[in-house]
Amino acid sequence: MENNLEGIIFQIILHGGNGKSSAMEAIMAAKQGDFEGARAKIQEAAEALNEAHKFQTNLIQGEVRGEKTEVSLLMVHAQDHLMNAITIKDLANEFVDLYETIKLEKVSS
DSSP, X not given: OOOSHXXXXXXXXXXXXXXXHHHHHHHHHHHTTOHHHHHHHXXXXXXXXXXXXXXHHHHHHHHHTTOOOOOOHHHHXXXXXXXXXXXXXXXXXXXXXXXXXXXXXXXXX
C-alpha cells in the first residue's frame, strides 16, 4: 500500500473513478437487457470501491494512532469522489433491479 499521502489520495481517486465507471456500465448493460453483464459490472464496481476504501481506512487508522493527516483540497476531492462513486454503485443496483423487473413484466404480459 502507498506510504506517501499524495499517492494514497490518488489511489482513492483512481479506484473510486473505476468503481463509478463500472457502475455506470452496469446501468447501460441493464438498459440493453444484459442483466448478467450488469451484475458482473456491479461486482467489478464493488471490488474497485473496496480497494479505494482500503486506502481510505489506512488514512483513518493512521489518524486514530495519532498520525495527523494534512487535509488538502485534493484530499477533500478524493473523499467526495469516493462517496459519490459509492452512491452511484448503490443506485446502479437499484436501476439494474428496476430494468430487470420491467423486462420480466413485459415478458409475462
